[in-house]
Amino acid sequence: MEHPFETDQWPVIRARDFTHVTEKRKVRVIVIHSMEAPESAKTAENVARYFQEPDYSSSAHLCIDSDSIVQCVYDNDVAFAAPGANHDGIQLELAGYASQTPQQWLDPYGILLLNNAANAAAQYCLKYDIPVRRLTNAQLGDGTSKGIVSHSQVSEVFRKSDHMDPGKGFPWDHFLERVAFHRAARLKKLGGG
Numbered sequence: 001m002e003h004p005f006e007t008d009q010w011p012v013i014r015a016r017d018f019t020h021v022t023e024k025r026k027v028r029v030i031v032i033h034s035m036e037a038p039e040s041a042k043t044a045e046n047v048a049r050y051f052q053e054p055d056y057s058s059s060a061h062l063c064i065d066s067d068s069i070v071q072c073v074y075d076n077d078v079a080f081a082a083p084g085a086n087h088d089g090i091q092l093e094l095a096g097y098a099s100q101t102p103q104q105w106l107d108p109y110g111i112l113l114l115n116n117a118a119n120a121a122a123q124y125c126l127k128y129d130i131p132v133r134r135l136t137n138a139q140l141g142d143g144t145s146k147g148i149v150s151h152s153q154v155s156e157v158f159r160k161s162d163h164m165d166p167g168k169g170f171p172w173d174h175f176l177e178r179v180a181f182h183r184a185a186r187l188k189k190l191g192g193g
């Protein structure tokens, strides 16, 4: 069955490194990252520009901060972000650090950032028919379950990198609640139609 839903058209700062895919990609996981960059209104744009540097060999689909979303890799291309879950993942980079406590993630900046990221994640849940849930490591490893995971889970399951973002303090319950909110709002706006 075709899913007609398409995401917003975000501003594009195209990354240098990605793999172009010609057939339609079967996306099953949304991978959450922290940029390891300071919280500011320009962090998404700044990190998107790092992804264009010749000596920077990673990328993500979206860079997200408190007031903007920048698309760095098109949805159907594979970003270089989380080995093991690149080919079937959408990679979201969030401003902030993996060392942040739940309180720091939920400060006034973080509330805006998480809402922005949840809005984007909700659109991918609709586009790829992904349920709003966090996968366990076993589900991530089974190769077929659909859901949302951290980069650290990808590292634990596939053992191809040691990145542990977005960290133990990431407020998953808050984030997933916002994703569900935005998903429902989008569906309502589409008028059930």
Ligand SMILES: [Zn+2]
Pocket: 032, 033, 034, 081, 151, 163, 165
């Ligand atoms: Zn990461």
